[in-house]
Every structure is written in structure tokens, then in C-alpha cells.
Amino acid sequence: MNFHQLHIFHTVAERGSFSSAAQMLHMTQPAVTMQVQALEDYFGTKLLIRGSKKIELTEAGKTLIPYAQRSIDIMREADVAMSSFTHMLQGRLQLGASLTIGEYVLPRLLGPFGQQYPQINIVMKVMNTAQIIDDICKHQLNFGLIEAPIHHPDMVVDVVMKDELKLIVPADHPLAQQDVVDLKDVVQYPFVLREQGSGTRQVMEDQFINKGINLEQLKVVMELGSTGAVKSAVEAGLGITMLSPSSVKHEIALGIVKMIDIKDVAFRRQFYAIHLKSTLLPISAVTFLTFLRQQT
Structure with missing residues (x-):
């Protein structure tokens, strides 16, 4: 018995078929079948019932599953623990x-x-979350970094960084005269926002709802598909917005826009790393994610 066999067995059980597991593991179906059979030979008992529609676990298989999961978790924990010592890493990391x-x-x-x-x-490819998930499933990316949590049956989702949105207004805007403003005053002005479904907009809307703001009453004069476009519209005086401070450092330094706190409201969010459950990340990827966590 070895870890590789346990990993394959766990993936077959999770996916419910040898063909699907083979696709996830980037292996041939006969190779997956052979490894599971080798594990069954080792224990001297059947682990899977090969039905016509979906594979099911035997009682022995159900007993083995938590041990297989623990072995995968231990391998991942070992990678994280050792990542700070591996300074001679090399290779190509696609994210x-x-x-x-x-x-x-x-x-x-x-x-x-x-x-x-x-x-x-x-x-690094910059794309939306759906595209990132698709490329990871096709094994074209090692992992992805996204702005909102997802619920995907094949993905591991881990918090990797933290962020907080701030109110951004043009330098000559009436609110720019204050360092802290009330939310009831903010919602009186026109907004320029990211498109519906973006992580940035979702965080803003969730907090507005929590504070009793009716989103339908917001004066959204423009919806744009990129942070850069939103910044340009705010600079032009078309409205105010909510953005990450990291995206407006240059504009604030030049005095083009001003960043303001909203009293008693925190627009905190987390950034997430995602990768396939069936794939163990290379140590270079684990090292990069560990590095990111240490920055916040």
C-alpha cells in the first residue's frame, strides 16, 4: 500500500466512476483501475462495488475512506510545513x-x-472566476486566486489573504472634505460600480443590506467590467465607488481621488485559493501560497 493508491481510491470514491477519476487525475482509466485493484489485493477485500450507473463503497471501502482522506490532509500539511525551508525550488507555476x-x-x-x-x-492569467475554474479542471492551471468563496464539488477553497473595501470619491467631491462619513449620507450620491456578480460589488451590497439599505434605491449611474474603468469614471466625476485600497494607491498619491472611511461599517473580505481536490499542489505552489499568507 502507498499514498498514491490511497489518493486514487479516494478520487474514484468521490467521483463515483473510474473514467471521471481518471480524467481528474490525468491518468488512463486502466491505470486507475489497476491501482485500485492493487489496493484491494493488499487488503484482501473488495473496496468498491462496480454498478451499472455509479460505483459504491463496500463496508470495507467506507472504513478506509477517512484514512485515505487523512493521508491526503497530512501530505498537504507536510507541504505547508516544509515550504519555508525549500529555497532552491525551480519550475513553472501556472495560476x-x-x-x-x-x-x-x-x-x-x-x-x-x-x-x-x-x-x-x-x-499568471487574469480572468474571471468561471474561467479560472474551467482552466483548473482542464489541468491548464495549478491553482487560482479569487475574491469570493465558491461552492464547487471538485475544489478545495482556502483563505489566503484579507482585504477591506473603502469609499473612493473624486478629490473635489463634497464628501472629500471629511475623513469619516455616515452611510446615510453616502447613499445620497450617484455610484459607479463593478458589474453584477463581481466579488467587489457583492461585498459592498452585502454590507449595505446588513445596514438596512435598500439596494433598489441606490443611484447606480454606471456598471463597468473592470476596476480600471471604474477608477476612470470616478476620476471624471461621474460618481463614487467602493474599491480595495491596493487598487487606488497611485491615484490617492497623486491627489486625484480620496479614500474615506464609512462610520460603523467595515467592508472586509477575504481572497481565496482554489485547486482540485484530486490534485496535490506542487511544493512551489504551496510555497507561493504560504508566502502570500505571510503578507497579511
Whole structure:
């Protein structure tokens, strides 16, 4: 018995078929079948019932499943524990990042990471969450970084960084004269927002609802598909918005916009790393995620 066999058995049981498990594991179906049979031979008992529609666990298989899960968890924990010691890593790390993370958060961190691990070549695609999930399932990305939690049966979702949205207004806006404003005053002004479904907008709307604000009464004059477009519209005086401070550092330094706190409201959110349950991340990916967690 070895970890590889337990990992394959767990994936077959989770997916309910050898063909689906083979696709997830990037293996041939006969190879998956052979490894499960080897595990059954080792224990001298059947672990799976091969039905016409879906594979089911025998009593022995049900007993083995939690041990297989623990072995996977231990391997992941070992990778995290050892990641701080592996300074001679090399290879190609492919990841996907949603817009705010990919355009504004990661660029300032890639330099320090590259200095610490110069042999790791990072290839980052900036795309929406649905595209990231699709590419991970196709094994085109090692993992993804997204702005809102997802519920996907094949994905591991872990918190990796924290963030907080702030009110952003043009420098000559009436609210710009204050450092802290009341929410009831904020909602009187026109908003320029990210599109419906974006992580940034969802965090803002959730907090507004929690504070008793009727979203239908908001004066949303423009919905835009990127943070850059939202910033440009705010700079032009078309409205106010809620954005991550990391995305407006340059504009604040130049005095183009102002960042303001809203009294008694915190627009906190988390960034998440996602990857396939059936795939153990390479140590280079674990090291990169550990590095990100240490930055916040």
C-alpha cells in the first residue's frame, strides 16, 4: 500500500466512476483501475462495488475512506510545513487570478517572491472566476486566486489573504472634505460600480443590506467590467465607488481621488485559493501560497 493508491481510491470514491477519476487525475482509466485493484489485493477485500450507473463503497471501502482522506490532509500539511525551508525550488507555476487580485494585489508581491525564489517561473492569467475554474479542471492551471468563496464539488477553497473595501470619491467631491462619513449620507450620491456578480460589488451590497439599505434605491449611474474603468469614471466625476485600497494607491498619491472611511461599517473580505481536490499542489505552489499568507 502507498499514498498514491490511497489518493486514487479516494478520487474514484468521490467521483463515483473510474473514467471521471481518471480524467481528474490525468491518468488512463486502466491505470486507475489497476491501482485500485492493487489496493484491494493488499487488503484482501473488495473496496468498491462496480454498478451499472455509479460505483459504491463496500463496508470495507467506507472504513478506509477517512484514512485515505487523512493521508491526503497530512501530505498537504507536510507541504505547508516544509515550504519555508525549500529555497532552491525551480519550475513553472501556472495560476489564474481574478481582476482585482491579478491587476493590483499580486504585482507588488511578485517582485519580493521572485527575489526569494528566482528559479520559479510564474505564469499568471487574469480572468474571471468561471474561467479560472474551467482552466483548473482542464489541468491548464495549478491553482487560482479569487475574491469570493465558491461552492464547487471538485475544489478545495482556502483563505489566503484579507482585504477591506473603502469609499473612493473624486478629490473635489463634497464628501472629500471629511475623513469619516455616515452611510446615510453616502447613499445620497450617484455610484459607479463593478458589474453584477463581481466579488467587489457583492461585498459592498452585502454590507449595505446588513445596514438596512435598500439596494433598489441606490443611484447606480454606471456598471463597468473592470476596476480600471471604474477608477476612470470616478476620476471624471461621474460618481463614487467602493474599491480595495491596493487598487487606488497611485491615484490617492497623486491627489486625484480620496479614500474615506464609512462610520460603523467595515467592508472586509477575504481572497481565496482554489485547486482540485484530486490534485496535490506542487511544493512551489504551496510555497507561493504560504508566502502570500505571510503578507497579511
